[in-house]
Amino acid sequence: MSPTNYLLLSGLLFTVGAVGVLVRRNAIVVFMCIELMLNAVNLSLVTFARINGTLDGQVMAFFVMVVAAAEVVVGLAIIMSIFRTRRSSSVDDANLLKY
Amino acid sequence: MTALAPLLFVLPALGALANLLAGRRANAWGHWVGVAAVVASFVVGLLLFFETLGLEPEQRSREVSLFSWISSGTLDVDFGIRLDPLSLTFVLLITGVGSLIHLYSVGYMSHDPGRRRFFAQLNLFVAAMLILVLGNNFVMLYLGWEGVGLASYLLIGFYQDRPSAATAAKKAFLMNRVGDVGLAIAIFLLWLELGTLQYTEVFARIGEVPSGTVLAITILLLLGACGKSGQFPLQSWLPDAMEGPTPVSALIHAATMVTAGVYLIARTNPIYNLTETGRLVVALVGVVTLLIGAIIGCAYDDIKKVLAYSTVSQIGYMILAVGLGPAGYALGIFHLLTHGFFKAGLFLGAGSVMHAMNDDVNMRHFGGLGRRMPITFVTFGLGYLALIGFPFLSGYFSKDAIIEAAFAQEGWQGWVFGGAATLAAGLTAFYMTRLMIMTFFGKERWKELKAPDGQDYHPHESPTTMTVPMIVLAVGSVFGGFTLSAIGLYEWLAPSLGELQELEGGALPHALVPWLVVLFSALGVLVAYLLVGRRPTPVERPERVSLPVQAARRDLYADAVNETLIERPGIWLTRALVFVDNRGVDGLVNGVAAGLGGSSGRLRRLQTGFVRSYALSMLGGSVFVVAALLAVRFA
Amino acid sequence: MILAQVVSDATAGDTGVGEAIVFWILGPVALAAAVAMIFARNAVHSALFLVMTMLSLAVLYMMQQAPFLGFVQIIVYTGAVMMLFLFVLMLVGRDSSDSVVEVLRGQRVAGALLGLAFALLLVAGVGRTMFAVPSVGLGNNAANGNLTGIGRLIFTDYLLPFELTSALLITAALGAMVLAFAQKKPKAKLGQRAAVVARLRGDRISPLPGPGVYATANSVAVPALLPDGSVAPESLSEIIEGHEVDEAPRPPSDAHSLTGRRRELEAGE
Structure with a gap:
């Protein structure tokens, strides 16, 4: 089996995450979908590292994880504070910034 | 001695500054400061004149460089003075006549609340005019040129509350602007071709310039001269400029500023010497203008406008003279000097009459004033005789010389120039006689009339400050021509204008010309006597008149055109x-x-x-x- | 043993049979869990499905000679990050955002179509290019072990980004504290007397009942029961959704001796 199958899996997972962002309204679930997309990218990075024969891809994936962790912390804090003021965690309810 | 030269224009400039900056506290004495500045300038001019007279003719052209004025790239303009016979002649004319007119203005403007402003502007004019004639390069000429334009604008519009004065000032400014653009472009062309604007260098190297460019430069300079001197086709502002106070008309719009065009062409004579076509254009402009001025002058009833058109016509003579080339430059300057005297005197006389007649200018309201104001009558009469060329008065010498030179031209030019000049001399005699008769002779028509301000007329002689300048100018009008030709004006001017060429041949024998001119003038006087003197003058202007008169009353449709x-x-x-x-x-x-x-x-x-x-x-x-x-x- | 076999296979560029078996099991599992995540109506279920996907991916990482990443995935992602998600879910609770009605017209259809197109393009692109590329494998790099290799890279070539990530993490921690810190409005401090007056004038003199008193459960989501067995709704926190609770069985008759109130009520009946 070729490692390319991992890349195909990664692409499919990424697509599922993207569609999830589009269709879900709960901000937390949207956030989970973003995490899913990041994981999909990580999978492809690891696979590329293997195909290329260097560890740089794995280091990249490591950095992506760190950034994702930081992002989750801040993002969830934002969701919390929005929920505290608006009593809602729906992304559709935060629509004041428009025409 | 040359170190004194800057004082010539610095003194009037200081006078203007003093009058402008001192404010109301100078109302009591500001006019005397103005008079003193110009008189002091005249004294300096006299000193320099006599010093120059003591030099050899070759050394009479001197340059005084004061400071480097503009230094930009290859453009280097000095603020320098050129003392030569031509500029000194103008200095004496400007400061001499200027002193007299300043003195006259003290009396004339004594009741005017704006007298201090008037003297400031008059001093400013004298300073600018002196810069114009004294500069040793074209940029200083242009500085003075615009300076006198500004002073002229301010003084024409001196009576700010009169819309007609404001309009006349604007008109003068705009039409001068047309001429100034020509002058500016001519200067640009000279700079482009030669890279210098000093008179001496330009005149030394003008031969390097292609002939077509020289012709363009001469035409453009002529355009500038036309604007400033009220020559065809830019003549129509000068009569309107009579809206200013009469001393202004005498000084600026008769004696000095309007002759700047003649000065310009005479000063740039090395350029005009190179192009016969350019000179021909100049002479044609002069001929057309002198005819236009003489014709329109016959139709007006406004005493100042008649004199203004007379000025237009006489400057036409001067332009014609300088258009004749080396044979005419000195003649033009000669006529300019004598004209400066008698025309200034005439204007001062007209001012005196207006002073007596509640500022009325309509000659149909005058009549019989000779008995009421004898000094004005006599001085005005002498100026009149000088203007129409009465034998052995100053106009006789200067104008006849021009007409002789005109007749001496080759071919058709001699006939056309000479004939037109002679005809205009006859017309001059006609309209000036008409003016004399309507003003000083005949029935006292003003007795049955009310002045425009609703009071009766009380004609009276003017105060001494006004009559003294008139007397001095009248004496100048009588003896000026004879004296100037006797002391050798032409030789004196030769270092600046070249030797005067005596022309031989031409259309008519030279001996015949003076007789012809006198004959035409006498005819003009006779016709005027028959048409005006023998008949009562209607107080209201007749409306049903012949077509030529209608045309002349409308300035030969100059404004309409x-x-x-x-x-x-x-x-x-x-x-x-x-x-x-x-x-x-x-x-x-x-x-x-x-x-x-x-x-x-x-x-x-x-x-x-x-x-x-x-x-x-x-x-x-x-x-x-x-x-x-x-x-x-x-x- | 199978895992060891798989890993040794992976040192070569291509995948061995063992790895193929693992991939064909865990790959569909990860994909199915991901799809289930976006379809699950309950956010908690979504989180759990995501955990499932992540764990599958962790195993796949390990099989691809990235054991360090695999363990980090399990510890950091599924252990820490997803727990954080669950905490926030518990704090926020369920609300209207979980409604199934789509507000934006055509959003679901367009999203599905675009997603399908995107997936097709990715699969087509990757399929056309990558199958032709020979896989090198990590055999040489992994000589001293995966962890050593990554550590050497991080502390040599990637030192500056690594230090920057530490700054990023500190900033994120501070930012989260600032954002999540709820500033209480300072209330006017009441004196002892004023507090007593306010309490006597108020609608309740006694303290609120604690949760779970006389309750059959010890969850905060279960309200307290009053001595007579009825529910005390004020014992529940406002932000926690209360669970239905059955009325407690009637207390024994001797319990009435505990309170005189009951007797009065019965007398009233």
Whole structure:
């Protein structure tokens, strides 16, 4: 089996995450979908590292994880504070910034 | 001694500054400061004149460089003075006549609340005029040229509360501007060709310039001269300039400033010497102008306007003279000097009459004033005789010399120039005699009339400050011509203008010309006596008159022509431009703005505020980009 | 043993049979869990499905000679990050965002179509290019072990980004504290007397009942029961959704001796 199958899996997972962002309204679930997309990218990075024969891809994936962790912390804090003021965690309810 | 030269124009400039800056506390003595500044300037001029007279003729042209004025790239302009016979002659004329007229103004303006301002502006004029004639390069000439234009504008519009004065000032300024543009372009051309603007260098190297460019320069200089000197086709501002106080008319619009054009052509004679065509154009302009001025002068009833058209006509003589080339430069300057005396005297006399007649200028309201104001009558009469060329008065010498030189031209030019000049001499005699008769002789028509301000006329002789200058100028009018030719004006001017060429041959024998001129003048006087003196003058202007008179009353349609040819198309052009600007340019700009605004108003509906819509469009964009990449890669 | 076999296979560029078996089991599992995540109506279920996907991916990492990443995935992602998600879910609770009604017209259809197109493009692109690329494998790099290799890279070539990530993490921690810190409005401090007056004038003199008193459960989501067995709704926190609770069985008759109130009520009946 070729490692390319991992890349195909990664692409499919990424697509599922993207569609999830589009269709879900709960901000937390949207956030989970973003995490899913990041994981999909990580999978492809690891696979590329293997195909290329260097560890740089794995280091990249490591950095992506760190950034994702930081992002989750801040993002969830934002969701919390929005929920505290608006009593809602729906992304559709935060629509004041428009025409 | 040459170190004194800057004082010539610094003193009047200081006088102007003092009068302008001292404020109301100078109301009591400011005019005497003005008089003293010009008189002191005259004394300096006399000193320099006598010093120069003591030098050898070859050394009489001296240059005094004061400081480097403009230094920019290869352009280097010194603030320098050129002391030569020509400039000194003008200095004496300007400061001498200027002193007399300043003195006269003390009396004439004694009741005017703006007297201090008047003297400030008069001093400013004298300073600018002296810079004009004293500069040793074209830039200083231009500085003085614009300075006198400014002073002229201010003084024509001196009576700020009169709309007619404001309009006349604006007209003078605008028409001068046309001429000034010509002068400026001529200076640019000289700079372009020679890279210098010093008179000495320009005149030494003018031979290097291609003949076509020389012709263009002469024509452009002539345009400048026409604007400043009220020559055809820019003559129509000068009569309107009579809206200013009469001393201004005497000093600026008769004796000095309007002769700047003659000075310009005489000063640049090395350029004009190179092109016969240029000189011919100058002479033609002079001939046309002297005829126009003489013809219109016959029809006016306004004493100052008659004198103004007389000035136009006499300057036409001078322009004709300098247009004749080396045979005429000195003659033009000669006539300029004698004209400065008698025309200034005539204007002062007219001012005296107006002073006596409650500022009325309509000659039909005058009559019989000779008995009431004897000094004015006598001095005015002497000026009149000098102007019409009465034998052995100053006009006889200077004007006849010009007519002789005109007749001495080759071919048709001799007949046309000489004939026109002689005819104009007859016309001059006619309109001046008419003026004399209507003003000083005949029935005292003013007795049955009321002045425009509702009071009776009380004609009286003017105060001493006014009569003394008139007497001095009258003496100058009588003896000026004889004295100047006796002391050798032509030889004196030779270092600046070249030797005067005596012309031989031509259309008529030289001995015949003076007789012919005197004959024409006598005819003019006789016709005027028959037409005006023998009949009572109607107080109201007759409206049913012959076509030529109607034309002359309307300035030979000069204003109408200007209006039709320049003003109307200008207004149409302006309106068209305004239309294009409003509808076209603004329409385009506003249309673009409105279009952008409208489309933005619709586009902004896309900004729903829903994050998921934005994410959808991002995914759409990603799909597009990936599809495009793959298409490029695999297609 | 199978895992060891798989890993040794992976040192070569291509995948061995063992790895293929693992991939064909865990790959569909990860994909199915991901799809289930976006379809699950309950956010907690979504989180659990995501955990499932992540764990599958962790195993796949390990099989691809990235054991360090695999363990980090399990510890950091599924252990820490997803727990954080669950905490926030518990704090926020369920609300209207979980409604199944789509507000934006055409959003679901367009999202599905675009997603399908995107997936097709990715699969087509990757399939056309990557199958032709020979896989090198990590055999040489992994000589001293995966962890050593990554550590050497991080502390040599990637030192500056690594230090920057530490700054990023500190900033994120501070930012989260600032954002999540709820500033209480300072209330006017009441004196002892004023507090007593306010309490006596108020609608309740006694303290609120604690949760779970006389309850059959010890969850905060279960309200307290009053001595007579009825529910005390004020014992529940406002932000926690209360669970239905059955009325407690009637207390024994001797319990009435505990309170005189009951007797009065019965007398009233």
